Amino acid sequence: EKHEKLQQLKDSGVIAVVRRPPFEQAVHIADALVAGGVQALEITIDTDRALELITLLKDRYQDRVLVGAGTVLNAEVAVTAIEAGADFIFSPILDEETVKVTIRANCISIPGVMTPTEIVKGYQYGADMLKIFPGSSLGVNYIKELSAPLGHIPMMPTGGVTLDNVGKFIKAGAVAVGLGGSLIDKKAVEEKQYDVITARSQQFIQEIHKA
Numbered sequence: 595e596k597h598e599k600l601q602q603l604k605d606s607g608v609i610a611v612v613r614r615p616p617f618e619q620a621v622h623i624a625d626a627l628v629a630g631g632v633q634a635l636e637i638t639i640d641t642d643r644a645l646e647l648i649t650l651l652k653d654r655y656q657d658r659v660l661v662g663a664g665t666v667l668n669a670e671v672a673v674t675a676i677e678a679g680a681d682f683i684f685s686p687i688l689d690e691e692t693v694k695v696t697i698r699a700n701c702i703s704i705p706g707v708m709t710p711t712e713i714v715k716g717y718q719y720g721a722d723m724l725k726i727f728p729g730s731s732l733g734v735n736y737i738k739e740l741s742a743p744l745g746h747i748p749m750m751p752t753g754g755v756t757l758d759n760v761g762k763f764i765k766a767g768a769v770a771v772g773l774g775g776s777l778i779d780k781k782a783v784e785e786k787q788y789d790v791i792t793a794r795s796q797q798f799i800q801e802i803h804k805a
């Protein structure tokens with residue numbers, strides 16, 4: 595089952611990072627992303643009623659969409675998110691215990707790393723994919739150069755990924771990307787223009803499949 599979920603994540607190519615939406619808008623934003631073809635939603639744990647949202651969204655989409663917890667900084671938080679129904683645990687940092695409890699629960703682990711040493715350490719701990727963070731600060735060439743010696747390790751650059759650079763990241767060897775602000779447009783959320791979020795999702799997915 596985990597194997598299928600990982601495949602779904604790779605096929606989708608995108609994790610949408612839903613960070614601190616107003617609670618009453620969260621489902622509308624999620625629906626807009628899913629309507630645009632996004633198959634993996636991350637609710638950051640600093641979101642108001644984050645655990646409740648994870649449970650609610652998992653129930654809403656069932657197996658059609660992966661729902662995970664983001665900005666998970668320690669094992670205790672990972673456990674509560676997994677109990678709430680999270681399919682994956684996403685983090686900006688690499689914490690060994692967090693990776694290990696996640697894997698033990700048969701849940702997808704995607705810790706955040708920057709250096710080649712951290713990438714290999716995370717993989718050795720059992721992580722399924724590595725979030726290369728902050729993605730655009732490190733850059734497309736960073737991913738390209740890493741993929742020569744470390745191409746066997748699935749990498750997902752996150753942070754500052756845009757419509758302009760997403761295709762380049764995929765071509766450079768990224769298996770997927772995490773998308774926050776450039777996908778969930780702040781103005782669109784403020785103005786409740788959910789169709790803008792759907793259109794943006796479609797554009798990103800098109801760019802990824804073209805690459």
Ligand code: 3PG
Pocket residue numbers: 611613752753754755772773774775776
């Ligand atoms: C985040 O910190 O919310 C994620 O890394 C996404 O970053 P982005 O908004 O730059 O895509």
